[in-house]
Structures are given as C-alpha cells and as structure tokens.
Amino acid sequence: MIRELARDDLDPLLELYQQFGHDDGPPVERAVLEATWREICDSPGVLHLGVFEGGALRAAAHASITPNLTRRAHPYAVVENVVTHEAHRRKGHGRRVMEALIDACRERGCYKIMLLSGTTRPEAHRFYEKLGFDRGAKQAFLYRF
Numbered sequence: 590m591i592r593e594l595a596r597d598d599l600d601p602l603l604e605l606y607q608q609f610g611h612d613d614g615p616p617v618e619r620a621v622l623e624a625t626w627r628e629i630c631d632s633p634g635v636l637h638l639g640v641f642e643g644g645a646l647r648a649a650a651h652a653s654i655t656p657n658l659t660r661r662a663h664p665y666a667v668v669e670n671v672v673t674h675e676a677h678r679r680k681g682h683g684r685r686v687m688e689a690l691i692d693a694c695r696e697r698g699c700y701k702i703m704l705l706s707g708t709t710r711p712e713a714h715r716f717y718e719k720l721g722f723d724r725g726a727k728q729a730f731l732y733r734f
Contacts, residue, residue, distance in 0.1 A: 591689045594637040594649065599626045601646040602639070608672050636666075636693050640673075640682045648673040648682035650690045654697055666694040668704035687720050705729050 594602060603622065629635050634655065640648040651670040657663060668690065673683040694702050704722065706713045714724060 590641045591638060591685060592641070594630075594639045594646075596626065596630050598639065598646065599623065602626075602637075602649060605646055605649055605672055605674055606670070608675055609670075634664075636690060636697075638686050638689050638693070640686045642677070642682070646674075647677045647680075648686045650686045652690050652694055652702070654694065654699060657700075660700045663698050663700035666697075666699045666702040668702055671704070683716065684720065691720070703727070705731065 599622065629637060629651075634653060636652040636654065638650055639646050649670065649672055650668060652666045652668045654664050654666045657665055668687075671683065671687065673686075691702060702722075704717065706717060718724060
C-alpha cells in the first residue's frame with residue numbers, strides 16, 4: 590500500500606532514515622523532531638509518501654512543491670530523502686513510491702521534478718534514469734552550510 594505519511598508515522602520514518610548512514614552529528618532532541626514533523630505534515634506544499642508492507646514502512650520519498658511565476662505559473666518539485674529499507678530493496682518498493690510521487694506532482698500541476706543524487710551512487714543514478722529522470726538535462730550546484 591502507498592499513502593501519504595501522517596503524524597503517527599514519525600518513528601517508522603526515523604527508523605527508515607537510519608538506512609542513509611549519514612553522520613549528522615549529535616542527535617536532535619525529540620521535541621525538535623516532533624515539531625519539524627508537524628510542520629511537514631501541515632505544509633500543503635509537501636508530499637511525503639510511503640510504501641507499507643504488512644503494516645511496516647518499507648520505502649519513502651519526499652517532495653517539496655514550490656509555487657512559481659514562470660512556466661505559466663506551474664509549480665516545480667524538489668525530491669529528497671528517497672530511501673528503501675536495505676532488507677527490502679530490489680522488490681520494487683522504491684520504484685512504486687517514486688512513481689506515486691511523480692504522479693502526485695503531475696496531478697498538482699508541476700512542470701518538472703528535480704532531485705540530487707550523490708556522485709558516488711551509480712546504482713541510484715540508474716534507478717532514477719529508469720524512472721525517466723535525465724541526468725544530462727541540467728547541471729546541479731550544491732552549497733552546504
């Protein structure tokens with residue numbers, strides 16, 4: 590089953606995010622995480638979809654939809670935090686959540702969807718290309734704080 594994530598999905602989502610293996614420094618206080626999750630859930634311009642199997646969250650993807658004055662006032666989407674639980678990869682969960690996210694962005698009138706992927710992740714690049722993303726269409730630049 591694919592559905593929008595809800596407030597009750599915070600803990601399973603945080604557990605799934607551990608699959609990233611990022612070293613983000615010291616843990617964030619629970620109250621901060623909960624407040625941020627409430628903000629995400631209450632934001633009309635945010636899509637956060639998950640694939641559930643047997644009631645457990647197996648994959649998730651996030652898109653922020655930005656209003657836009659160009660392109661005939663069609664919004665655009667930026668995708669982040671695409672992840673599938675490592676024990677459940679290669680079962681189509683990632684493809685299903687991304688296809689649902691693409692459809693949802695199309696339904697909201699987006700004229701394009703952008704995403705970044707780490708330069709050392711060729712398997713992820715192949716995955717996105719199979720979904721129709723064009724790695725040569727634009728040049729990405731990243732500024733980190």
